Amino acid sequence: MDQSKEQRILNTVSYNAVKGDPESVMKCIDKYCSQYEWAMNVGDEKGLILDKIVEEADPSVVLELGTYCGYSAIRIARLLKPKARLLTIEFNPEFASIAKEIIDIAGLSDKVTILEGHSEDIIPQLKKKYEVETLDFVFLDHWKERYAPDTVLLEECGLLRKGSILLADNVVFPGAPEFLKYVRNNQRFECTSYPSHLEYMQVEDAMEKAVYLG
Numbered sequence: 001m002d003q004s005k006e007q008r009i010l011n012t013v014s015y016n017a018v019k020g021d022p023e024s025v026m027k028c029i030d031k032y033c034s035q036y037e038w039a040m041n042v043g044d045e046k047g048l049i050l051d052k053i054v055e056e057a058d059p060s061v062v063l064e065l066g067t068y069c070g071y072s073a074i075r076i077a078r079l080l081k082p083k084a085r086l087l088t089i090e091f092n093p094e095f096a097s098i099a100k101e102i103i104d105i106a107g108l109s110d111k112v113t114i115l116e117g118h119s120e121d122i123i124p125q126l127k128k129k130y131e132v133e134t135l136d137f138v139f140l141d142h143w144k145e146r147y148a149p150d151t152v153l154l155e156e157c158g159l160l161r162k163g164s165i166l167l168a169d170n171v172v173f174p175g176a177p178e179f180l181k182y183v184r185n186n187q188r189f190e191c192t193s194y195p196s197h198l199e200y201m202q203v204e205d206a207m208e209k210a211v212y213l214g
């Protein structure tokens with residue numbers, strides 16, 4: 001059985017990246033996915049916007065929805081202070097196992113926990129099972145149809161506090177219109193749009209930041 005694209009991404013990281021060096025893992029994935037096979041990593045253009053927002057927030061507890069190969073988990077975790085941690089939810093078992101290996105190569109396994117399953121099933125478990133009080137930062141990068149319902153679920157589960165930051169990828173392409181409508185018309189959120197481009201392409205995309213006002 002021939003390998004999957006995600007397995008080929010792991011191969012190139014494992015062969016070319018410097019072990020324990022997150023930046024070299026990111027560069028390796030971006031190089032491979034821009035030159036050989038497109039893949040849905042947040043990429044280096046939107047990644048720079050993500051970096052700035054994470055650095056400004058300096059979060060202690062981060063939730064990511066949609067791990068894929070672990071690129072954005074590495075991008076975020078490399079910026080976190082020593083005790084801070086990132087929980088990332090992935091429903092595809094193959095992606096979860098590949099991400100685990102790539103995050104390990106980056107040397108960030110002690111900061112990142114991959115939770116395998118559907119976001120709607122895991123979010124209600126975060127407080128009791130994963131000892132989360134509230135979330136400082138949430139990166140939404142999973143299935144666009146789940147952005148809005150998962151945002152409602154996070155609030156219902158008491159996981160958002162005054163100042164919690166939601167950052168959503170792909171709000172222009174493939175698009176998350178219901179999510180934009182929900183947060184932009186909701187007084188409990190302060191929204192900012194960050195225009196950019198689809199990873200490795202010249203297609204317009206954007207990220208949306210929604211700060212929870214409590």
Ligand SMILES: O=c1[nH]cnc2c(O)cc(-c3ccc(F)cc3)cc12
Pocket residue numbers: 040041042066141142143144169170173174198199
């Ligand atoms: O499904 C996605 N999850 C998370 N991020 C994505 C992402 O950044 C891009 C895309 C995507 C982009 C172009 C296309 F033609 C088809 C799919 C999907 C996801």
Ligand SMILES: [Mg+2]
Pocket residue numbers: 040041042141169170
């Ligand atoms: Mg994305």
